[in-house]
Amino acid sequence: xxxxxxxxxxxxxxxxxxxxxxxxxxxxxxxxxxxxxxxxxxxxxxxxxxxxxxxxxxxxxxxxxxxxxxxxxxxxxxxxxxxxxxxxxxxxxxxxxxxxxxxxxxxxxxxxxxxxxxxxxxxxxxxxxxxxxxxxxxxxxxxxxxxxxxxxxxxxxxxxxxxxxxxxxxxxxxxxxxxxxxx
Ligand SMILES: NC(=O)c1ccc[n+]([C@@H]2O[C@H](COP(=O)([O-])OP(=O)(O)OC[C@H]3O[C@@H](n4cnc5c(N)ncnc54)[C@H](OP(=O)(O)O)[C@@H]3O)[C@@H](O)[C@H]2O)c1
Numbered sequence: 754x755x756x757x758x759x760x761x762x763x764x765x766x767x768x769x770x771x772x773x774x775x776x777x778x779x780x781x782x783x784x785x786x787x788x789x790x791x792x793x794x795x796x797x798x799x800x801x802x803x804x805x806x807x808x809x810x811x812x813x814x815x816x817x818x819x820x821x822x823x824x825x826x827x828x829x830x831x832x833x834x835x836x837x838x839x840x841x842x843x844x845x846x847x848x849x850x851x852x853x854x855x856x857x858x859x860x861x862x863x864x865x866x867x868x869x870x871x872x873x874x875x876x877x878x879x880x881x882x883x884x885x886x887x888x889x890x891x892x893x894x895x896x897x898x899x900x901x902x903x904x905x906x907x908x909x910x911x912x913x914x915x916x917x918x919x920x921x922x923x924x925x926x927x928x929x930x931x932x933x934x935x936x
Pocket of ligand 1: 759760761762763764765766782783784785786798799800801803806807808810822823824825826853854855856857858859
């Protein structure tokens, strides 16, 4: 798959490396922006407050399948939107998913050596399912579906709990959710 990551830091750069290792063709953009017209999937991995500026620097976004990995740390989504992901969809009109916001980039290097695959939550459009679930798997996680894009705001808020667990003593952690018969 041709993937463009908008953001090439911990998340964009880290996932780009995992996806390239899985055979994908990855292009990474930074704050200078660029064109995403040839991408089959676009990952948004910029600071949560920079989403509007980041999208303004991109060409070829219309109709694109986008995965939004941003979190809103001390920031709000653009006015009138409940989440960054819903704002992004308003700009692209394409299939949109929220994922990779509830994981620790610091653990990406550990994914290749886990005894069980960790989970990775995603929510979003049904039309984005095939792409987002493949890219979650190809990064080394099992996808956990958490409803439509209207849940993106809750997903962005969930970071508060992730941080509390992190600070509560677990540090950076993986999680897994599965039916009872798998435990
Ligand atoms: N770090 C984590 O473990 C983690 C986990 C889950 C979610 N997240 C979320 O993922 C996002 C990225 O986090 P990160 O840790 O990867 O950040 P980071 O390492 O600081 O990287 C940020 C990237 O965003 C780019 N950027 C900044 N402003 C931009 C703009 N206006 N337009 C386009 N690109 C811009 C930077 O471009 P340049 O390369 O040009 O400087 C850089 O490549 C954040 O929303 C964060 O909350 C992070």
